[in-house]
Amino acid sequence: MKKAMEDFDYLVPESNAAWLDGRGDGRFERYERFYQSERAVDAAGFDLERTNEGYKEWASRQPSRLLSLVSAPWFGRVAIVFFCLYMGCPLVPGLAKAMPEATGAMLVAVFIGLRIFHRRRRKKN
Incomplete structure (x- = not known):
C-alpha cells in the first residue's frame, strides 16, 4: 500500500505556503498593505500583474x-540615556567623595533643569 505524502511546507516560516498564509517574517x-493601497487607488482598472511588478520596485526602495x-x-533617545548612565555611574560617586556639597548641588540643578525642560515641551504640544 502506497503512503500518501503530506505537505508539511506550511510549517516552515520561510516557505511560500507560510508566506501566503500570512505567517513568517512580515x-x-x-x-x-501595498496591494490594498494600489487597489484603493484604482479599483476599476486594477491590474494584478502590474501591481506585482510595482511591488518589486517599491520593496527595493524601502x-x-x-x-x-x-x-x-x-x-537615539534611549542611546543617549544609556550613554549618560554609563558615563555618570562612575563619575558621580567619585565627585561625591571629593566634593559632596558641590555634587549634591549639581544633581539638584540637573533634576530641576530636566523638569523645566519637560514642562516647556509639554506646553508647546
Missing part, C-alpha cells in the same frame, strides 16, 4: 528593518 503583511529601527527617534 513580508506578506507588507505586500498586503529601507531595511534594521536601518528603520536605528533611525527611529526613540532609539
